Amino acid sequence: MTSPPDNLVELRDVRFGYGARPVLNELTLAVPRGKVTALMGASGGGKTTVLRLIGGQVRAQAGEVLFEGRNVGTMSAARLYAARRRMGMLFQFGALFTDLSVFENVAFPLREHTRLSDALIRDIVLMKLDAVGLRGARNLMPSEISGGMSRRVALARAIALDPELVMYDEPFAGLDPISLDTAARLIRRLNDALGITSLVVSHDLVETFRIADHVVILADGKVAVQGTPEQVRACQDPLVRQFVHAEDSDEEGPVRFHYPGPTVAEDFGVKVVR
Template identity: 75%
Template structure:
C-alpha cells in the first residue's frame, strides 16, 4: 500500500523536505513547496536549479532520495508500477519543443493517449480528439504531419495531446522556448484559458519572466537546492533577495556567476601567479 499523508489545504501536489541529486551533484536539498489546486504555479530560476527535476519527481521518473513527493496526499515515490501508471493518468505533460511523434499525423498524435489508456470506441475517440484540437484552434489541421506545421502550432498540438485525457494536473516544461513573440503570447494565453476553463492545476517551468508572470498565480524561484522566493508575481518582483532580482532583471552580475566553479587559470595552464 502507498502511505498517504494529509495534503496541505487546497493543494494537489506537495513536496516535503525533498532531497535529490545526480551522482555526487546535489540538486534539491530539503525542498518543500505546495501547488494549489486550480492554479498556475510557475517554477523559475537559473539553469540547473532543479525545475525540470521537480517535474520528473512529480511524474515518477525519479524517486526522491529523501522526503516525499505527494499527489493528492499519496507518496509517488512509494507507488508500485500499477499505482504509478494510474497516477500518471491524472497528469498531462507538455514536453519541451512538443515531442510529437513525427510519423503520426496531428490527429493520431492527440489520439495516442486515448488508445494507450482507454478502450473507447473509435467514433468517440474521433469526437474527443476533434474537440481538443478545436480548443487549441487546430481542428482544421487534423490531417497534417508534424513536419507540415510551425513550431507554435506543434506546441499547440502537444497541448491538445496533454489535455486529451482530461487530467487534473498538467506540467509544462519550457513551453515558450523557441517561439516567436506571437506564438509565445498565443501559447501563454491558451495555457491560462485552458487552466481556468477545465479547472485543472498547472505547473509551468519557464525562463520567460514577463509572459510567465502575466499568467501565473504563484511563482516559485528555485536556487541553491531550495526556494529563494515564492508568492504572487508582484510579491516575487518585490523580493529583496539579490539572486531573485538578478534573475528577474536578467543581470550579468550578481550571485549567479557566469563561470562554473573549477580550478583557477593558473592551475589549469601552469601560469605563475
C-alpha cells in the same frame, strides 16, 4: 467524505542529485489546486527535475513527493501508472511523434490508456484540437506544421485525458512573439476553462508572470522566494533581484555564470592576472 487537499502537489524536504552532484537540497514547495504555478530559476537549478519527481520518472533520495496526498516515491508500478493518467505533460519543443499525424499524436494517450471506441476517440481528439485552434490541421504531419503549431498540438495531447495536473517544461522556448503570446493565453484559458492545475517551468519572465497566480523561484536547491508575481517582483533578496530584474554588474552576482570546476590556472597551468 474527506475533502481533497488544497495543494494538489507538495514536495517536503526533498533531496535529489545526479551522482555526486546535488540538485535539490531539502526542497519544500506546494502547487495550489486550480492555479497556474510558475517554477523559475537559473538553468540547472532543478526545475525539470521537479517535474520528473512529480511524474515518478525519478525518485527522491530523501523527503516526500506527494500527489493528492499520496507519496509518488512509494507507489507501486500500477498505482504510479494510474496517477500518471491524471497528469498531462508538455515537453520542451513538443516532442511529437514524427511518424504520426497531428490527429494520431493527440489520439495516442487515449488509445494507450483507454478502451474507448474509435468514434468516441475521434470526437475527443477533434474537441481537444479545436480548443487549441488546430482542428483543421488534423491530417497534417509534424513536419508540415510550424514550431508554434507543434507546441499547440502537444498541448492538445497533454489534455487529451482531461488530467487534473498539466506540467509544462519550457513551453515558450523558441517561439516567436506572436506564437509565445498565443501559447501563454492558451495555458491560462485552458487552466480556467477545464478547472485544472498548471505547473509551468519557464525562463520567460514577462509572459509567465502575466499568466501565473503563484510563482516559485529556486536557487541552490531550495525555494529562494514564492508568492504572487507582485510579491516576487518586490522581493529584495539579491539573488531574486538579479534573476527577476536582470541586474548586472562587473562581478558575478549570486546567480553564477560559471559552472563549478577547476580554476583556470589548474586547467591551463597559467597565472591569472586580475
